[in-house]
Amino acid sequence: MIHARGLTRRFKVGKGVVDAVRGLDIDVAEGQLVAFLGPNGAGKSTSLRMLTSLLPPTSGTATVAGRDVVSDPAGVRARIGYVGQKSSAGENFRVRDELVTQARCYGLRRAEARRRADEVLALLDLEALATRKPGTLSGGQRRRLDIALGLIHRPGLLFLDEPSTGLDPQSRANIWEHILRLRAEHGTTLFLTTHYLEEADTMAERVVIIDHGRIIADGTAEQLKGELAGDRVTVTVHDEPEAARAAEVAARIAGSDAVTVERRTVRLRVPHAGRTLPEYLRSLDASGVKVATAETARPTLDDVFLALTGRSLRESDESHGTAPHGA
Numbered sequence: 001m002i003h004a005r006g007l008t009r010r011f012k013v014g015k016g017v018v019d020a021v022r023g024l025d026i027d028v029a030e031g032q033l034v035a036f037l038g039p040n041g042a043g044k045s046t047s048l049r050m051l052t053s054l055l056p057p058t059s060g061t062a063t064v065a066g067r068d069v070v071s072d073p074a075g076v077r078a079r080i081g082y083v084g085q086k087s088s089a090g091e092n093f094r095v096r097d098e099l100v101t102q103a104r105c106y107g108l109r110r111a112e113a114r115r116r117a118d119e120v121l122a123l124l125d126l127e128a129l130a131t132r133k134p135g136t137l138s139g140g141q142r143r144r145l146d147i148a149l150g151l152i153h154r155p156g157l158l159f160l161d162e163p164s165t166g167l168d169p170q171s172r173a174n175i176w177e178h179i180l181r182l183r184a185e186h187g188t189t190l191f192l193t194t195h196y197l198e199e200a201d202t203m204a205e206r207v208v209i210i211d212h213g214r215i216i217a218d219g220t221a222e223q224l225k226g227e228l229a230g231d232r233v234t235v236t237v238h239d240e241p242e243a244a245r246a247a248e249v250a251a252r253i254a255g256s257d258a259v260t261v262e263r264r265t266v267r268l269r270v271p272h273a274g275r276t277l278p279e280y281l282r283s284l285d286a287s288g289v290k291v292a293t294a295e296t297a298r299p300t301l302d303d304v305f306l307a308l309t310g311r312s313l314r315e316s317d318e319s320h321g322t323a324p325h326g327a
């Protein structure tokens with residue numbers, strides 16, 4: 001469905017340049033659900049805009065839904081849907097009229113356009129809101145309308161740029177229900193960006209991480225976590241000098257990594273916590289360190305990002321969540 005090679009985009013900003021995307025290579029098979037993750041400014045939206053033919057690449061090639069984004073942008077647009085980071089619905093027309101107009105733009109006859117508008121209203125549970133104006137909708141309702149607009153011409157491939165950003169957890173879950181249903185009932189290929197790592201982890205079958213315009217990880221969430229992050233071990237002891245000793249012991253464990261101490265808590269990463277924790281506790285006991293609590297946790301996608309870049313994606317996620325842009 002998507003085949004991109006060496007896709008790059010450079011923006012001129014004043015006298016300088018910004019290399020927003022630096023050589024994107026990606027293949028997405030029909031029916032896949034791909035989550036595209038990365039911090040603010042990583043190049044997610046720019047990549048999506050190139051793949052949807054909305055922005056010409058500086059160099060590189062991409063075929064999307066069988067059409068070349070540069071030589072046949074109209075062909076690409078006829079076959080894909082795109083839900084941008086900002087809401088695309090106007091303010092002045094009622095929800096159903098907005099959908100009918102959009103359908104007419106794709107060349108459907110009036111009666112057909114009305115029928116299709118009613119179909120997508122049902123698909124996104126928007127029937128009760130058909131005569132409202134978009135300006136009066138809640139954030140989640142409006143996002144559902146954006147998705148309905150993106151689906152009006154029955155595309156086999158849908159791009160969604162942060163479909164759930166800024167919504168409350170319940171609306172986010174609702175958006176996801178609709179996204180998963182699209183795939184289950186219509187076999188739609190979905191390529192979406194999100195800042196919510198848990199969403200990508202549990203919903204997507206494939207996770208692609210981009211940072212500074214380059215793909216730095218690509219696989220299932222389980223693969224990435226297993227290969228790149230390792231399990232987390234957290235041990236608390238009774239005082240700070242003991243914590244320092246516990247950290248020294250931790251650093252000597254085979255395969256241990258990222259040992260940190262915060263007051264009475266020592267954290268580290270190991271390949272297999274189930275095997276390592278008993279060994280660590282025995283060594284602590286032998287060194288005379290008394291352990292108060294010990295916990296292990298499976299890695300998260302944030303641990304993957306941390307392992308790859310030394311930075312946390314969650315920090316940008318949180319700042320993002322409090323200041324959503326767009327919808």
Ligand SMILES: Nc1ncnc2c1ncn2[C@@H]1O[C@H](COP(=O)(O)OP(=O)(O)OP(=O)(O)O)[C@@H](O)[C@H]1O
Nearest residue numbers: 011013018020038039040041042043044045046047
């Ligand atoms: N039209 C433009 N002109 C100049 N620079 C741009 C333009 N669009 C994007 N950029 C820059 O390109 C980089 C990538 O931006 P992009 O919007 O693709 O990031 P993103 O991953 O979608 O981030 P976010 O999570 O904040 O949406 C950023 O440094 C951004 O400032």
Ligand SMILES: [Mg+2]
Nearest residue numbers: 044045046085
């Ligand atoms: Mg973006």
